[in-house]
Amino acid sequence: MDTGNDVRLAQCFIAVDDHDKALAFYRDVLGLEVRNDVGFEGMRWVTVASPEQPDVEIVLEPPAANPDASPGDKQAMAELLAKGMLRGVNFTTTDCDALFERVRAAGVDVLQEPVEQPYGVRDCAFRDPAGNMLRFMERPRPK
DSSP states (O other): OOOTOOOOOOEEEOOOHHHHHHHHIIIITTTOOEEEEETTTTTTEEEEEEETTTTEEEEEEEETTOTTTTHHHHHHHHHHHHHHHHHOOOEEEEEHHHHHHHHHTOOOOOEEEEOOTTSSSSSEEEOTOOOOEEEEOOOOOOO
16 A cells, blocks of 8 residues: 655745855855755756755745746745745754854844743744744754
8 A cells, every 4th residue: 555655855945035145044054055056047046955864955046936927926025035924944953052052143133042842842043144034943852
């Protein structure tokens, strides 16, 4: 019987308005590897990934990267990004407090300092340079 267990996450997309600032954060602060950097039709896509999770990638893409998006839709996406209204990504880490200090020292916008959540994780949150919310959670250690 096929249980469908062959379905796995490969990529997720985060809209960014400045790839160089995004790279300075995702590569230099978080330590993700750059896997690909592609330009096409005046747009740029950069793929980054954790060395600890080589089969999952994050694609940093322009807002409204769809070539069929109308100028009005592209403007609306850019405005939503500027307001921090587009969703980001949740990460896991083995040491939430150490990660928090490293990211805060880089001057990134802090949304939440590390805190124990009632649902069992310790987490913190930041905005990336484009305004996307990123959460970093440390799962409880086995007792």
